Amino acid sequence: MDDSDDRVYYVISDLHIGGDEQLEEIPFREELLGFLKRLETTDEDAELVINGDAFGLWEFTSLEGIEKFDALVEAYPDLFEQLRATGENVDVTLLPGNHDYELAAYDEFVERFAAYNVDLVQEPSISRPVGDRAIHFEHGHQRDPNNHIEDWGNAHVTPLGYYYTTQVISRAGQLSDRGKFNWLKDVQAVTPTERMPVWLISKYFYREMNALLRYSLLPFLLLFNISALLAVLAGLDIAGIWSAPVEQVQSVFQLFGLAGTAAWVFLGANVAVAGLLLLVAVPLYLLRRDVRKTVDRFGVFETALTVDAELPYVDAAREIFDSDPGTDIFCYGHTHRPTLREIEGGLLVNSGTWLKRLHRRDGVVGVLPPVFYPSYQLAAVRIAAESDGVAVEFEEIEKPSPSPEELTLTERLLTLGRKPDPSLPDRAVLEPSKAADPPTAD
Known part of the structure; x- marks a missing residue:
């Protein structure tokens, strides 16, 4: 050397x-x-x-x-x-x-x-x-x-x-x-x-999933955030707490005639699904949080x-x-x-x-x-x-x-x-x- x-x-x-x-x-x-x-x-x-x-x-x-x-x-x-x-x-x-x-x-x-x-x-x-x-x-x-x-x-x-x-x-x-x-x-x-x-889920969705199924899911997944917000607003409307936002959104879609009606129906379906998912997500989140606390308490996973x-x-x-x-x-x-x-x-x-x-x-x-x-x-x-x-x-x-x-x-x-x-x-x-x-x- x-x-x-x-x-x-x-x-x-x-x-x-x-x-x-x-x-x-x-x-x-x-x-x-x-x-x-x-x-x-x-x-x-x-x-x-x-x-x-x-x-x-x-x-x-x-x-x-x-x-x-x-x-x-x-x-x-x-x-x-x-x-x-x-x-x-x-x-x-x-x-x-x-x-x-x-x-x-x-x-x-x-x-x-x-x-x-x-x-x-x-x-x-x-x-x-x-x-x-x-x-x-x-x-x-x-x-x-x-x-x-x-x-x-x-x-x-x-x-x-x-x-x-x-x-x-x-x-x-x-x-x-x-x-x-x-x-x-x-x-x-x-x-x-x-x-x-997460990488496996990503590659499955973009690479392995049936193309027809993927493209049919895309609009729903892209609009999920909006649908979740509208689901909350719809809940407030049904409860009689605040109906103005839903009425305003509906009136905007009506301006576009038949196309607007079709879009409103599609969005309504998304809102219904998003609302159900939100209802399920709350107890699942609480359950996940409780399980994680229990696992941490027993020290099952001590290192990352x-x-x-x-x-x-x-x-x-x-x-x-x-x-x-x-x-x-x-x-x-x-x-x-x-x-x-x-x-x-x-x-x-x-x-x-x-x-x-x-x-x-x-x-x-x-x-x-x-x-x-x-x-x-x-x-x-x-x-x-x-x-x-x-x-x-x-x-x-x-x-x-x-x-x-x-x-x-x-x-x-x-x-x-x-x-x-x-x-x-x-x-x-x-x-x-x-x-x-x-x-x-x-």
């Missing part, structure tokens, strides 16, 4: 390559190969750090241990040959994440990856010098109680996240091609995981499924910075959210994911299911010492948006003017440290 001050680090994470059946597809295959080919020919003194979850080993449910490596090489020979070629020019370091934790549990993986010029480090974290600073690398799952590995190196450790992966994500990969469209495999891109039920995207890592970065004054950059992945922010003189950096990002867009009217707008934020974090300090920046790797193919016409209409902005964080520079001696690598 060359510890020279001018070494440049490229960081990627959360590729999640591999898995059962439909999870075998790599939608960013060409982009990843292109990035690795660029490093194969760079004249920089560089190291590529793959900071966890490069592979989806938990997503292989019918294979064990080193068999999963053989499956990866067989499925992606071009990727492994490119890793070999890239590794001849720059150092390639691989850290285990939670989805590929088995890399830390079987020593055979080290030798097998070394044959492709990849240095597999079977530790939860590493440190690297850059200029007069140091970078702390870890995947980040150790800060997540649902994916924390207590007995590091034990092949039989199965945290809660393991069961979610094997029972939900892997099963989705096995079933995805049975749908009208091959969308179920994207469940691994749904974050936070608590959104998964998803770790906070930043707070645990802010605390972890402060601990690292305090315990090692020469370390001022905390680089992680796991949460799939590209991040670059300053923390008390240091930097918190999340390298994001190469998986699809799904941005929730709730309806502005009615009670339609939310739209999950897809995008890509492919990037590599570049960390290098420059004349004005240590620079950290995201280098974007362009990939066309999948939205034209993956969103229905209805979804595109409902998200007009509300497309997500998948821009990456701005460049940041740490000014030269006052420390006399630069830190050394692990």
Whole structure:
């Protein structure tokens, strides 16, 4: 390992390559190969750090241990040959994440990856010098109680996240091609995981539901808010409390003759249904509230499924910075959210994911299911010492948006003017440290 001050680090994470059946597809295959080919020919003194979850080993449910490596090489020979070629020019370091934790549990993986010029480090974290600073690398799952590995190196450790992966994500990969469209495999891109039920409802409504049924429901769902309001006003009218609003609305519709009458009848039907739903919703809400209080009292669910995207890592970065004054950059992945922010003189950096990002867009009217707008934020974090300090920046790797193919016409209409902005964080520079001696690598 060359510890020279001018070494440049490229960081990627959360590729999640591999898995059962439909999870075998790599939608960013060409982009990843292109990035690795660029490093194969760079004249920089560089190291590529793959900071966890490069592979989806938990997503292989019918294979064990080193068999999963053989499956990866067989499925992606071009990727492994490119890793070999890239590794001849720059150092390639691989850290285990939670989805590929088995890399830390079987020593055979080290030798097998070394044959492709990849240095597999079977530790939860590493440190690297850059200029007069140091970078702390870890995947980040150790800060997540649902994916924390207590007995590091034990092949039989199965945290809660393991069961979610094997029972939900892997099963989705096995079933995805049975749908009208091959969308179920994207469940691994749904974050936070608590959104998964809502995402399933959304995809069923916009993708799987019979088109005639969907379009017959659309007017009712779009007008539900208005119908609910009119149902309340109709109740006040029937009770003799306030009749003016209903009379005024009815008189407006009468101005349009037969068309107005038809619209009034249609709206009346909506109002009747909305009124019944409101009557049912009140006792259901009270029941749900009481059940939740009971569940909380017994402590059945003590933790959320998803770790906070930043707070645990802010605390972890402060601990690292305090315990090692020469370390001022905390680089992680796991949460799939590209991040670059300053923390008390240091930097918190999340390298994001190469998986699809799904941005929730709730309806502005009615009670339609939310739209999950897809995008890509492919990037590599570049960390290098420059004349004005240590620079950290995201280098974007362009990939066309999948939205034209993956969103229905209805979804595109409902998200007009509300497309997500998948821009990456701005460049940041740490000014030269006052420390006399630069830190050394692990």
